Amino acid sequence: MTAEEREQLEALCRRGRRLVIETVRHAGAGHVGGPLSAMEILVTLYFKVLRVDPARPRWPERDRFVLSKGHASVGLYTVMALRGYLPVEELKTFDHMGSRLQGHPDMTALEGLDMSTGSLGQGLSVAVGMALGSMRLGTGVRVFCLLGDGECQEGQVWEAAHSAASLGLGNLVAVVDRNGLPQFAWAGRRRGEVVAWDLGRRFCAFGWQVREVDGHDVGALAQALVPSPDGPVAVIARTVKGKGVSFMENDYSWHSRVATAEELARAIAELEAPA
Secondary structure, eight states: OOOHHHHHHHHHHHHHHHHHHHHHHHHHHHOOOOHTTTTTHHHHHIIIIOOOTTTHHHHOOOOEEEEGGGGHHHHHHHHHHHTSSSOOOGGGGOTTTOSOOOSSTTTTTSOOOOOOOOOOTHHHHHHHHHHHHHHTOOOOOOEEEEETGGGGGGGGHHHHHHHHHHTTTEEEEEEEEEEEOOSSSTTTTHHHHHTTHHHHHHHHHOOEEEEEEEEOHHHHHHHHOOOOOBBEEEEEEEEOOTTTTTHHHHHHGGGOOOOOHHHHHHHHHHSSSOO
């Protein structure tokens, strides 16, 4: 990746973060922390990795993307808008009645979405099915799935992981947004302890190739988000919840919270400050 490409992607991330916060503020509801932690992942996928064409959202040979952590939909919508799938102005309809941009992704409402998601732990299973179909049909389609670390508590994730490795799905990449702060903790434990296990070792034990990267380094992500013919790849992306805005970072309360007018102004000032 050239210095110019990196600069362009990082600028898109800053703009995406501002749009996320503004969109949730306008809607009066929505998730902020997760979309901000996943911004570099989404931008790198849609602007550097995925073979897609916004002008042909149903192009049969496009790569597929599944947002398993569907509550981070506003982050996905923002990046899709920046990529040209929908007008940026349409973000103002987020979570409104009749909008194409619902609180969780609805593939029947918005072209360009490959799966409707929301119930955590299910997205990887869908991605496995897509990857298996592509492999057996010989289409060359690659499949990418973004999970939250909190949802990796779901048993279905590991059933899917076992199947993917057993099937030798060399066209599948799972990315874990490893921000360490799910919305809820188990009784008597801090939130960070809920996902303190070594996810890389777990995927490795299931037969996956594991790549651990800084989830806010677009260059490192671009190198890691590449399928392997030897089997499925798990990218453990170390991220910061609420990344990019100092008073939101590492604060679980921003998992789902609307910024006040003053907080919005402070966030914009930080995001637009010279690097």
